[in-house]
Amino acid sequence: MDLVEIAPQAKPPVCKIIDYGKFVYELQKREKIQKKKQQVTVLKEIRLHPNTDTHDFEFKARHAAKFIEDGNKVKVSVIFKGRELAYTEIGEELLRKFIDKLSDVAKVEQEPKFEGRAMHAILAPQKGKRKK
Numbered sequence: 001m002d003l004v005e006i007a008p009q010a011k012p013p014v015c016k017i018i019d020y021g022k023f024v025y026e027l028q029k030r031e032k033i034q035k036k037k038q039q040v041t042v043l044k045e046i047r048l049h050p051n052t053d054t055h056d057f058e059f060k061a062r063h064a065a066k067f068i069e070d071g072n073k074v075k076v077s078v079i080f081k082g083r084e085l086a087y088t089e090i091g092e093e094l095l096r097k098f099i100d101k102l103s104d105v106a107k108v109e110q111e112p113k114f115e116g117r118a119m120h121a122i123l124a125p126q127k128g129k130r131k132k
Helices: 020-037 054-069 082-101
Strands: 002-007 014-018 043-048 073-079 106-115 118-125
Touching (some): 043 082, 054 118, 082 106
Antiparallel strands (some): 002 014
């Protein structure tokens, strides 16, 4: 038997005389159960280009909707190459169209933002819409 400090922050500190090995085992068991109950969200990325065609756009939108229904966040990126940088408004329009397409299952967590040669927006699942 060992003297184990249970609550060191209490005034006065709480101690018990118990088997230390059993105490550590119980703590590990509790932590494992808490870890199991945690909800893990993954950030998936969908990449588009300003000249992405309608079929490809629809296909990627369906994939993004599936990711969101699974409880993951989706980062939608419009990548600009070479002279496409002159037409950033087309990319922004494409991104807005993508956001509107998924508005029934997702909410915008980060508005479209231009960084380097890409424009990004992050979509997250709406509360209560998650499918298990």
